[in-house]
Amino acid sequence: MKTVNDPTYEFVKSIYMQHVPLQSELSNPFNANKRQRKKTTLVKTKEIPDELSAWTPKHFSDYFAQEYKRVFDGVYKITYTSDNKIINIIMDFMADNALDKNEWTKKFIDWCFLNKSVVLQRTGHFLLPEFPNLLNRFFQDVIKTNSTISLIDIFPEVHSLASEGKSKELFSKYGIPIASTYYATYKKVSDQDLANGLKNLFIQMSKGNAQEKKLLSDIIQKSISRSPYPANFKLLDWRTLFDKEILKYKSEIWWRADDYPGQPRFKVEKFLNG
Numbered sequence: 001m002k003t004v005n006d007p008t009y010e011f012v013k014s015i016y017m018q019h020v021p022l023q024s025e026l027s028n029p030f031n032a033n034k035r036q037r038k039k040t041t042l043v044k045t046k047e048i049p050d051e052l053s054a055w056t057p058k059h060f061s062d063y064f065a066q067e068y069k070r071v072f073d074g075v076y077k078i079t080y081t082s083d084n085k086i087i088n089i090i091m092d093f094m095a096d097n098a099l100d101k102n103e104w105t106k107k108f109i110d111w112c113f114l115n116k117s118v119v120l121q122r123t124g125h126f127l128l129p130e131f132p133n134l135l136n137r138f139f140q141d142v143i144k145t146n147s148t149i150s151l152i153d154i155f156p157e158v159h160s161l162a163s164e165g166k167s168k169e170l171f172s173k174y175g176i177p178i179a180s181t182y183y184a185t186y187k188k189v190s191d192q193d194l195a196n197g198l199k200n201l202f203i204q205m206s207k208g209n210a211q212e213k214k215l216l217s218d219i220i221q222k223s224i225s226r227s228p229y230p231a232n233f234k235l236l237d238w239r240t241l242f243d244k245e246i247l248k249y250k251s252e253i254w255w256r257a258d259d260y261p262g263q264p265r266f267k268v269e270k271f272l273n274g
Helices: 005-018 021-029 031-043 057-072 080-096 101-114 116-123 128-143 157-161 167-186 191-206 208-224 243-251
Strands: none
Touching: 057 080, 057 101, 080 101, 080 128, 080 208, 101 116, 101 128, 116 128, 116 157, 157 167, 167 191, 167 208, 191 243, 208 243
C-alpha cells in the first residue's frame, strides 16, 4: 500500500524514532553531560611532590582531599582560601613545638584519618576545620609519648624579648598567660596592673594600623594554641577579663572557648622560680 504523505504522520514518526532518555535525564536534560564532566574532574589527580619538605599548604589540602577519596570513597571539594588557613594553623602548631612542620603535619592528618571515628563522634562530620581541635590530643597521645621528643625550652627567647623591651612581640608570639607569668615573676608586676595594662594595650592596638591589628589577633591566637598551662600561671581567665576587646575574634576558625587539656608542652620551672 502506498504511504500517505501526511506531515502529521511524519512528525509523529520522527518523535517515535528518537532515543528515549533515562529517567535521571528526564528530571534534568543536562544531567548526562554534567555527569560526564564530573567524571573527568574526579579522575584528575593533583601533582604532589615526592619530597615531603617541598609540600606547601596547598599540597596538604590536595593530600587531604585524596585521602578523603580513598578512605570515604567520596569527594571533598577543596576551598584553598579556607583550607590552607587550617593547614597553616596545624603547621604553626608543629613549628611552635619545635617539630618539623611538614613531617608532623602529615603525621597528624594521617592520624586523623586513622582515628576518624573520634572526629565523627565529636562533630558528626569529617572536615578540615575540625582538625585544630584535635591538635592537643594528638600531642598528648602521640608526640608526648614519643621518647625522642622532649619538652621545649621557650624561656630563653621570652627573657630575650622582654629584656629588649619588645613586649608586643613577646605577647604576640607566646600569648597572654606565658608573657604575663614572666612579668609577674621577674618584674614583680601585679595581676591587676597586668590586666589594666593589657586592656589599654588591646584597645590601642584594635584602633591602630593593620600591623597592630594583626599583632592583636596573634596575641589572642597564641594565648589559645600555647595551652595547656599550669594552674598557677597568670591571667588564665583572660577570656573573661578582656571579653569586649576579643569579641570579634570569637568567629575565627582557630577560636576555642577553653584551653587545651593535659600537660604543658614547654618547660615551666623558670617561669615560676625567679
